[in-house]
């Protein structure tokens with residue numbers, strides 16, 4: 001997904017220049033040299049022998065020191081080789097070492113195997129408190145995440161294939177068809193984001209399904225599916241689940257009425273306000289129909305929404321993984337700005353409602369952390385130099401009540417990220433990592 005905000009980074013130059021100066025008093029230096037020459041001429045044979053012996057001892061000491069550091073460097077090289085190979089671990093290796101994940105926001109000690117220790121060391125090279133601060137937006141209340149610092153959580157080792165049974169994931173491969181998403185190169189596109197998204201999402205679907213989860217894909221080929229079509233599909237899936245579980249918070253007649261309205265969005269299949277394709281999702285705030293759906297979806301704790309995208313940076317300075325989530329505040333702030341700046345939102349028939357509060361802000365943030373943590377834990381090259389987990393206002397997350405995240409797997413515009421994304425084993429790693437992130441979220445929530 002294109003993210004104009006992401007390019008708003010600044011390079012800072014070192015403000016400190018080096019400074020050196022030497023002040024020489026020439027006559028004093030000459031006098032010292034003459035004195036030293038006179039003294040040397042009077043040295044005896046034995047003095048010269050003593051100097052030779054001392055020199056030999058110093059030489060031996062230097063040799064021993066060089067040997068010591070050479071050995072150390074070899075050991076470091078071996079360790080580095082092993083660390084790199086851990087990025088390409090097989091499925092079974094990945095699962096057996098999954099206990100290391102969670103370190104990004106919750107460092108743990110002891111009982112790790114070597115691989116875990118290597119990954120943890122890599123995390124701990126940076127100040128964890130500084131990293132944690134990166135998660136929090138300037139205008140966002142950081143207090144809500146205090147519970148995440150409780151000790152005691154580790155993802156169990158030897159995760160079985162059945163460990164996600166009972167959970168449902170709605171997977172949204174971003175863009176498709178005439179909507180390519182971001183492209184690279186910018187002028188003569190060779191790569192389209194939509195193709196990467198679908199490939200990754202299909203692999204994630206396969207992995208989640210193999211672990212027992214139920215997966216719904218909102219796009220399964222390279223066709224164009226409108227944004228609000230995807231959201232309507234999501235609500236319809238949730239209506240079915242709630243009805244099956246007997247937890248509809250309204251009558252079945254009301255459910256049928258909502259279904260009809262959602263199908264209208266799918267039939268129209270347009271994104272613009274003018275077309276009416278938004279259906280019950282049009283306007284700022286949340287209308288009564290949508291409120292009913294939100295209330296129903298908040299109760300579906302074992303259902304998550306994940307949208308799969310790639311990032312792009314016009315300046316090509318950014319790389320790595322990034323997770324977006326929504327909060328009430330991030331949505332309200334964005335809607336206010338759009339209504340002020342965007343003429344489409346100033347139409348007389350555009351519904352403007354009171355700000356809506358009630359989203360699962362903390363859960364969305366927790367899911368974002370679990371996903372970033374696992375992706376970067378398995379693929380250290382995807383550690384971002386931008387903001388790892390960020391609140392924003394994406395419709396795919398805003399217009400439903402499920403806990404959800406938009407995963408910008410990596411930057412299509414970054415040469416290293418793109419080279420990795422083209423590798424099957426990296427796509428596999430992304431799939432394992434997202435699945436582990438999902439599992440970690442449910443374990444954290446104890447549901």
Ligand SMILES: [Zn+2]
Nearest residue numbers: 001174181309
């Ligand atoms: Zn995208």
